[in-house]
Amino acid sequence: MRITVHRKAHFNAAHRLYRKDWDDDRNFEVFGKCSNPHYHGHNYELIVSVTGEPNLETGFVMDLKILKELIYDEVEEAFDHKNLNVEVPEFKELIPTAENIAVVIWNKLRTKIQEDHDLEVTLYETPRNFVSYKGE
Amino acid sequence: MRITVHRKAHFNAAHRLYRKDWDDDRNFEVFGKCSNPHYHGHNYELIVSVTGEPNLETGFVMDLKILKELIYDEVEEAFDHKNLNVEVPEFKELIPTAENIAVVIWNKLRTKIQEDHDLEVTLYETPRNFVSYKGE
Amino acid sequence: MRITVHRKAHFNAAHRLYRKDWDDDRNFEVFGKCSNPHYHGHNYELIVSVTGEPNLETGFVMDLKILKELIYDEVEEAFDHKNLNVEVPEFKELIPTAENIAVVIWNKLRTKIQEDHDLEVTLYETPRNFVSYKGE
Amino acid sequence: MRITVHRKAHFNAAHRLYRKDWDDDRNFEVFGKCSNPHYHGHNYELIVSVTGEPNLETGFVMDLKILKELIYDEVEEAFDHKNLNVEVPEFKELIPTAENIAVVIWNKLRTKIQEDHDLEVTLYETPRNFVSYKGE
Amino acid sequence: MRITVHRKAHFNAAHRLYRKDWDDDRNFEVFGKCSNPHYHGHNYELIVSVTGEPNLETGFVMDLKILKELIYDEVEEAFDHKNLNVEVPEFKELIPTAENIAVVIWNKLRTKIQEDHDLEVTLYETPRNFVSYKGE
Amino acid sequence: MRITVHRKAHFNAAHRLYRKDWDDDRNFEVFGKCSNPHYHGHNYELIVSVTGEPNLETGFVMDLKILKELIYDEVEEAFDHKNLNVEVPEFKELIPTAENIAVVIWNKLRTKIQEDHDLEVTLYETPRNFVSYKGE
Numbered sequence: 001m002r003i004t005v006h007r008k009a010h011f012n013a014a015h016r017l018y019r020k021d022w023d024d025d026r027n028f029e030v031f032g033k034c035s036n037p038h039y040h041g042h043n044y045e046l047i048v049s050v051t052g053e054p055n056l057e058t059g060f061v062m063d064l065k066i067l068k069e070l071i072y073d074e075v076e077e078a079f080d081h082k083n084l085n086v087e088v089p090e091f092k093e094l095i096p097t098a099e100n101i102a103v104v105i106w107n108k109l110r111t112k113i114q115e116d117h118d119l120e121v122t123l124y125e126t127p128r129n130f131v132s133y134k135g136e
Numbered sequence: 137m138r139i140t141v142h143r144k145a146h147f148n149a150a151h152r153l154y155r156k157d158w159d160d161d162r163n164f165e166v167f168g169k170c171s172n173p174h175y176h177g178h179n180y181e182l183i184v185s186v187t188g189e190p191n192l193e194t195g196f197v198m199d200l201k202i203l204k205e206l207i208y209d210e211v212e213e214a215f216d217h218k219n220l221n222v223e224v225p226e227f228k229e230l231i232p233t234a235e236n237i238a239v240v241i242w243n244k245l246r247t248k249i250q251e252d253h254d255l256e257v258t259l260y261e262t263p264r265n266f267v268s269y270k271g272e
Numbered sequence: 273m274r275i276t277v278h279r280k281a282h283f284n285a286a287h288r289l290y291r292k293d294w295d296d297d298r299n300f301e302v303f304g305k306c307s308n309p310h311y312h313g314h315n316y317e318l319i320v321s322v323t324g325e326p327n328l329e330t331g332f333v334m335d336l337k338i339l340k341e342l343i344y345d346e347v348e349e350a351f352d353h354k355n356l357n358v359e360v361p362e363f364k365e366l367i368p369t370a371e372n373i374a375v376v377i378w379n380k381l382r383t384k385i386q387e388d389h390d391l392e393v394t395l396y397e398t399p400r401n402f403v404s405y406k407g408e
Numbered sequence: 409m410r411i412t413v414h415r416k417a418h419f420n421a422a423h424r425l426y427r428k429d430w431d432d433d434r435n436f437e438v439f440g441k442c443s444n445p446h447y448h449g450h451n452y453e454l455i456v457s458v459t460g461e462p463n464l465e466t467g468f469v470m471d472l473k474i475l476k477e478l479i480y481d482e483v484e485e486a487f488d489h490k491n492l493n494v495e496v497p498e499f500k501e502l503i504p505t506a507e508n509i510a511v512v513i514w515n516k517l518r519t520k521i522q523e524d525h526d527l528e529v530t531l532y533e534t535p536r537n538f539v540s541y542k543g544e
Numbered sequence: 545m546r547i548t549v550h551r552k553a554h555f556n557a558a559h560r561l562y563r564k565d566w567d568d569d570r571n572f573e574v575f576g577k578c579s580n581p582h583y584h585g586h587n588y589e590l591i592v593s594v595t596g597e598p599n600l601e602t603g604f605v606m607d608l609k610i611l612k613e614l615i616y617d618e619v620e621e622a623f624d625h626k627n628l629n630v631e632v633p634e635f636k637e638l639i640p641t642a643e644n645i646a647v648v649i650w651n652k653l654r655t656k657i658q659e660d661h662d663l664e665v666t667l668y669e670t671p672r673n674f675v676s677y678k679g680e
Numbered sequence: 681m682r683i684t685v686h687r688k689a690h691f692n693a694a695h696r697l698y699r700k701d702w703d704d705d706r707n708f709e710v711f712g713k714c715s716n717p718h719y720h721g722h723n724y725e726l727i728v729s730v731t732g733e734p735n736l737e738t739g740f741v742m743d744l745k746i747l748k749e750l751i752y753d754e755v756e757e758a759f760d761h762k763n764l765n766v767e768v769p770e771f772k773e774l775i776p777t778a779e780n781i782a783v784v785i786w787n788k789l790r791t792k793i794q795e796d797h798d799l800e801v802t803l804y805e806t807p808r809n810f811v812s813y814k815g816e
Contacts, residue, residue, distance in 0.1 A: 002272050003235045008264040012806065014694040014721040014763075019465070030466060032473060038763035041694040041721005043806050057155070058166060059233035064265050065168060083694075083718035097467035099411045126692065126723050128416040129472050136410050138544050139507045144536040148398065150286040150313040150355075174355035177286040177313005179398050193427070194438055195505035200537050201440060219286075219310035262284065262315050274816050275779045280808040291601070302602055304609060329699070330710060331777035336809050337712060369603035371547045400552040401608050408546050420670065422558040422585040422627075446627035449558040449585005451670050491558075491582035534556065534587050563737070574738060576745060641739035643683045672688040673744050680682050 004051040004118075005061045009071045011080035014041040015096040039083060044101070045124035046075060048109060052117035062117065074108045098125040102133040110135065140187040140254075141197045145207045147216035150177040151232040175219060180237070181260035182211060184245060188253035198253065210244045234261040238269040246271065276323040276390075277333045281343045283352035286313040287368040311355060316373070317396035318347060320381060324389035334389065346380045370397040374405040382407065412459040412526075413469045417479045419488035422449040423504040447491060452509070453532035454483060456517060460525035470525065482516045506533040510541040518543065548595040548662075549605045553615045555624035558585040559640040583627060588645070589668035590619060592653060596661035606661065618652045642669040646677040654679065684731040684798075685741045689751045691760035694721040695776040719763060724781070725804035726755060728789060732797035742797065754788045778805040782813040790815065 016039045017031040018024075027035040034040070048071055052061045082088055084096040090104045102123040113119050120134040152175045153167040154160075163171040170176070184207055188197045218224055220232040226240045238259040249255050256270040288311045289303040290296075299307040306312070320343055324333045354360055356368040362376045374395040385391050392406035424447045425439040426432075435443040442448070456479055460469045490496055492504040498512045510531040521527050528542040560583045561575040562568075571579040578584070592615055596605045626632055628640040634648045646667040657663050664678040696719045697711040698704075707715040714720070728751055732741045762768055764776040770784045782803040793799050800814040 001239070003238065004268045005235065006266045006268070008266075010806075012720050012722055014719040017467075030471075033761035036761050036763070036767075038766045039694040039719050039721065040692050040761040040763065041719065042692055043723045054233075054235045059153075059231040059236045061235055061267075063166075081713035081716050081720040083716070083720065086718045087716075095467040097462075099413065099462045099469055100467045102411065103409070126690075130414045130416075131469075132412045132414070137511070139510065140540045141507065142538045142540070144538075146398075148312050148314055150311040169353035172353050172355070172359075174358045175286040175311050175313065176284050176353040176355065177311065178284055179315045190505075190507045195425075195503040195508045197507055197539075199438075217305035217308050217312040219308070219312065222310045223308075262282075273783070275782065276812045277779065278810045278812070280810075289603075302607075326777075326779045331697075331775040331780045333779055333811075335710075367603040369598075371549065371598045371605055372603045374547065375545070402550045402552075403605075404548045404550070418670075420584050420586055422583040441625035444625050444627070444631075446630045447558040447583050447585065448556050448625040448627065449583065450556055451587045489577035489580050489584040491580070491584065494582045495580075534554075561739075574743075639739040641734075643685065643734045643741055644739045646683065647681070674686045674688075675741075676684045676686070 001053060002051055003054055003061050004049050004120075005064060005067070006047055006049045007064055007067045007071060009046045009048070009068070009076060010043060011046070011076050012041065012043050013079050013082050013084050014039040015084040015091075016040070017095055017097060019095065039085070042125050044079075045130075046071070046105065047122040048105075049120040049122070050113055050117050051120075052114065062114070070109065070112055074112065075105055078108075098123055098129065098131045099133070102131050106133050106135055137189060138187055139190055139197050140185050140256075141200060141203070142183055142185045143200055143203045143207060145182045145184070145204070145212060146179060147182070147212050148177065148179050149215050149218050149220050150175040151220040151227075152176070153231055153233060155231065175221070178261050180215075181266075182207070182241065183258040184241075185256040185258070186249060186253050187256075188250065198250070206245065206248055210248065211241055214244075234259055234265065234267045235269070238267045242269050242271055273325060274323055275326055275333050276321050276392075277336060277339070278319055278321045279336055279339045279343060281318045281320070281340070281348060282316060283318070283348050284313065284315050285351050285354050285356050286311040287356040287363075288312070289367055289369060291367065311357070314397050316351070317402075318343070318377065319394040320377075321392040321394070322385055322389050323392075324386065334386070342381065342384055346384065347377055350380075370395055370401065370403045371405070374403050378405050378407055409461060410459055411462055411469050412457050412528075413472060413475070414455055414457045415472055415475045415479060417454045417456070417476070417484060418451060419454070419484050420449065420451050421487050421490050421492050422447040423492040423499075424448070425503055425505060427503065447493070450533050452487075453538075454479070454513065455530040456513075457528040457530070458521060458525050459528075460522065470522070478517065478520055482520065483513055486516075506531055506537065506539045507541070510539050514541050514543055545597060546595055547598055547605050548593050548664075549608060549611070550591055550593045551608055551611045551615060553590045553592070553612070553620060554587060555590070555620050556585065556587050557623050557626050557628050558583040559628040559635075560584070561639055561641060563639065583629070586669050588623075589674075590615070590649065591666040592649075593664040593666070594657055594661050595664075596658065606658070614653065614656055618656065619649055622652075642667055642673065642675045643677070646675050650677050650679055681733060682731055683734055683741050684729050684800075685744060685747070686727055686729045687744055687747045687751060689726045689728070689748070689756060690723060691726070691756050692721065692723050693759050693762050693764050694719040695764040695771075696720070697775055697777060699775065719765070722805050724759075725810075726751070726785065727802040728785075729800040729802070730793060730797050731800075732794065742794070750789065750792055754792065755785055758788075778803055778809065778811045779813070782811050786813050786815055 017034040018027040122132040124130040153170040154163040258268040260266040289306040290299040394404040396402040425442040426435040530540040532538040561578040562571040666676040668674040697714040698707040802812040804810040
């Protein structure tokens with residue numbers, strides 16, 4: 001019997017989509033307003049989903065208090081109220097698109113989640129634009 | 137051609153997470169505030185998802201009026217404004233974690249849904265904590 | 273120039289609507305399923321609204337970090353994961369209807385908010401039932 | 409590495425569920441209030457999900473600005489503020505149930521989305537009734 | 545002591561904005577796509593707010609079960625799954641704009657609500673367009 | 681007869697809360713993480729509310745298509761995907777707190793709205809922190 005538990009969290013951050021090896025015009029052509037050199041920002045909403053067998057003693061797949069703390073330590077502490085391009089090492093050479101942020105979060109959490117549990121990450125950049133990644 | 141239809145419902149209930157064979161200290165250690173002997177409660181939001189071939193005559197996978205009534209009879213009548221630990225027989229010997237409530241709901245509905253239809257249940261205990269189960 | 277700042281919080285609690293001086297039948301007649309002697313519960317959503325002049329130096333009517341902590345200390349610590357009837361002194365002799373819970377919260381916060389600021393409290397018992405109170 | 413990007417859109421439309429080859433009584437028996445000959449309507453919410461490999465240069469699975477425009481051209485222009493039964497050719501001989509609307513949208517978008525990308529469509533007819541289809 | 549209780553409800557309806565004494569061109573010029581002669585529709589969300597003194601015995605301003613039934617009888621029964629222009633007598637000579645629908649609802653409910661209670665109606669035509677009316 | 685019409689819009693922006701005449705330590709003491717020199721950002725949600733008499737011919741207080749365009753021209757064009765501190769002239773000498781942003785938006789819209797109409801602006805910085813201003 002496999003069940004999925006989901007925990008929702010959020011963080012606010014600034015970012016900019018651009019490639020250093022392209023000039024401003026090409027960046028604007030590809031990334032539009034998102035390439036603004038002065039940055040813009042979002043309230044990111046994050047859903048972390050963990051799938052596995054419930055523990056027989058507790059009825060928990062994973063204690064959601066522990067998942068909440070893990071998300072706090074790995075994601076909120078690292079990203080909240082930050083400029084993703086400037087202050088978050090993972091995005092020094094990686095464009096902080098929603099896709100890439102989701103993959104970075106998945107990679108950070110994957111090492112901390114029990115190995116036989118599946119992991120999926122859904123990241124809302126806005127209420128209308130969101131991405132999901134499950135390590136496939 | 138397989139399509140999934142989803143119906144959202146809700147119920148309000150009190151519960152407590154604890155094991156009778158553990159003392160209050162151990163229960164508090166594992167279940168935290170959720171082990172409060174005086175109970176606490178939630179507005180549970182439920183999404184029931186049924187997947188199958190649409191009927192050629194009606195265009196319906198399953199008439200959502202019938203699914204709505206089924207959820208009312210099997211879940212809302214049984215759980216709404218109830219104390220899950222005290223008044224719902226399924227939780228006499230089973231801890232009413234979100235995981236276990238989702239499995240109980242899935243089992244109740246499974247027998248009433250057409251056999252060649254797949255069934256998934258998603259249960260929100262709070263807007264930030266939720267679980268899903270599809271009988272695998 | 274008067275501006276209103278709003279802060280949203282939440283807590284989960286069990287309650288029961290009944291009068292000790294009425295028998296179970298009369299309680300059921302008036303309060304319906306909400307009078308269930310075994311309790312039921314809700315995810316209460318709370319919006320606290322404070323109106324006043326913004327501070328000239330900071331641009332803040334009231335620092336929302338301080339309002340967040342105040343709500344935590346006065347409301348969440350006192351009500352979250354509690355049985356309102358049994359564990360919260362204010363409801364020993366007062367029926368914990370949404371109306372009365374809102375008034376109790378307003379009274380607790382009023383003494384901690386700057387005197388020349390107006391205060392309003394909105395409390396959602398469910399997404400469809402809610403109340404508001406501004407001390408008038 | 410496969411990631412899913414999701415874009416949310418909406419449109420308002422009138423519709424009626426009925427079969428021309430059934431009389432009003434049989435239509436009412438099967439489709440209830442939804443068979444009202446004078447039509448009723450909905451604010452449809454649509455989520456389009458595209459799964460594929462992110463582009464190495466841009467970090468995008470699919471540019472969401474392009475997906476937004478595609479949904480505008482294929483779905484909003486065709487369905488918004490329309491009477492689905494009367495004005496949308498696809499429903500001349502097809503009952504505009506949520507299931508069928510989702511399939512029609514999926515078919516329209518499928519030809520415009522890169523072939524090696526997977527496509528899923530979720531359509532909310534109301535906040536409580538919704539369907540999803542992924543072309544299987 | 546005056547408290548406001550709010551109850552949320554919803555109904556789905558078709559409508560069209562136009563004046564019989566204007567031709568189609570002028571109607572389109574003023575009402576745009578909303579003047580479509582074939583109708584379009586919405587999921588209307590309604591919030592009814594009643595302000596008054598709580599009853600000393602029950603702690604209720606107004607029993608929300610009674611308010612729920614009143615909204616059902618006066619609004620949902622009359623408007624849900626209807627074509628407002630064709631089937632609802634109040635809109636035979638009145639354009640069913642959100643403003644006018646809100647006033648019609650307010651007038652219908654005003655006669656059924658205790659006289660010393662204030663009444664306000666908020667009507668969402670879409671999540672982005674809504675109106676409120678309090679009889680002033 | 682006075683009715684309020686509301687229109688919801690949104691924009692994404694970066695900002696930083698700080699006073700140039702304070703050093704970083706004092707800024708951090710007062711504004712906390714919001715003073716981050718590298719900026720952070722938000723998805724701002726905006727509700728603009730206009731109160732007045734409905735037009736006798738159209739049933740509109742104010743055509744919501746015109747209000748939508750006005751918000752687009754005055755707010756979205758000016759703020760969306762911008763760094764409020766660096767790129768928006770109104771915040772050159774004014775801290776972009778939610779309170780101040782709301783007042784700036786109100787002032788911009790006030791000159792464009794019919795004089796005998798009342799105006800209120802509600803601005804969500806996050807789903808839990810928001811402000812409202814009506815020019816009093």
